[in-house]
Amino acid sequence: MGVVCVYMYPVPEGKSGQQVVDSMQRQLELLGAVKTGNFNVDCETYLSNNPQGTPQRSLHLLHNSEQPASCFSVLDTGTTLVADVLFEVLMAKLTQSKSGKDGFYQQRKGFKIESKGPRFEISDFVIKIGSVSMASNFKGILVEVEYCPCAIPAECWDLMREMMQSFMGTVADTPPAIVKSKKDQFYTPADTINQYLEHFTNFRKATVASQQPR
Amino acid sequence: MDPSLHQALKTGIAPLHEYFLQGSILDASKEYLIHRLRGLCDHADSQPEQFNDHEMVFMLSGQQQAPFTVHLRHSLLAPECWHLRYVGVAEMGDKTRQTLVRTCLDVGVSETIIKFLNEMGFRMEYEFVARGIFFHKGIMKVTVTKMFKMNQVNDTKSLEPVSASHLVEVSVVASTSQEQIGEDMKNFAEQLKPLVLLEKVDHRKLQPVTSQTNT
Secondary structure (H helix, E strand, O other): OOEEEEEEEOOOOOOOHHHHHHHHHHHHHHHOOEEEEEEEEEEEEEEEOOOOOOOOOEEEEEEEOOOOOEEEEEEOOOOEEEEEOOHHHHHHHHHOOEOOEOOOEEEOOOOOEEEEEEEEEEOOEEEEEEEEEEOOEEEEEEEEEEEOOOOOHHHHHHHHHHHHHHHHHHHHOOOOHHHHHOOOOOOOHHHHHHHHHHHHHHHHHHHHHHHOOO | OOHHHHHHHHHOOOOEEEEEEEEEEEHHHHHHHHHHHHHHOOOOOOOOEEEEEEEEEEEEOOOOOOOEEEEEEEEOOOOOOEEEEEEOOOEOOOOOOOOEEEEEEEEEEOOOHHHHHHHHOOEEEEEEEEEEEEEEEOOEEEEEEEEEEEOOOOOOOOEEEOOOEEEEEEEEEEEOOOHHHHHHHHHHHHOOOOOOOOEOOOHHHHHHHHHHHHO
């Protein structure tokens, strides 16, 4: 596992998401990238049914097809838990309502958001072009680039930037905030998940804002 | 996704069951039992494996809901290992069933788990240290455990034994409806007699006794 940067790639007006994905795919293939299957990162959100007096918590449960045996849970406080995928059964138990009484947590219906698409390899890099959708509505494009041989962002950022700018242009000028804050530390899969969550939260916020009456 | 896991997510019912028998042995006789187990179990020629775990029990309670309990184990020998466990109520079943059965869910977790549980609304109920050795025989797990009280919260150094005996447990985690396992476990338990009697211990009957000793 190396260092990962996730960027929101803007979809220009008059173009569909699929067109942008296709042209980027062609560009990558010209660079010599080989398609190695598909990937998927998804996020479900739960809210606590706490008794009065305690703050309501939201809990995001995410999966990454790159780590298929794990699931990642992030609380609104920022605490991140990496657990076996069975943790989800525990969550299902907590959301279950018994004899008419609500569970401890409830799932936010229609709030599932995911990014999926093709996965490419080009020597030491793994590149993923994800189309983000929520309740089967297209929301945008997230591009993930991983440099596998290094785990410390400061050591490989310049190399990564050069690589990313070759097909993404100015989008990849500065490192994502999470990568920046961990420049001299070991980068972990939980950091990747937090980058995705940040983007997902922005997409969701944009949805809520656009739905409001003008 | 694995279909049994998918089913478990839909119903919220753990996909695995633990079949187990419990008993105890006085500290003075422990060595005889260990010798016997080393002979009976796999890898008789190597030293039995030791464990030294700090177990914390967390509870989530609400106004309407029945409290929800999880057990968190932290190995003191390998401090990077954290293990979260949910177990259901032990079912006695009828006479045809040879062992106690409970649903169980074992989840490996990262070291942020204590903070995570607290922020989720869980509160720590009690904690203890369990020290001992474990053996394998096929898919059966045999543990001989000494339980220790902790004199101070979160201090795993100052310990006091709970009793003058060791807890002996034989358990198998498997999917449901594998009654054959019960037979195998019963046969194994027979071979440990008369050193230790491994039985289906009715946990409901134990409760009043412990509450009396507490008062």
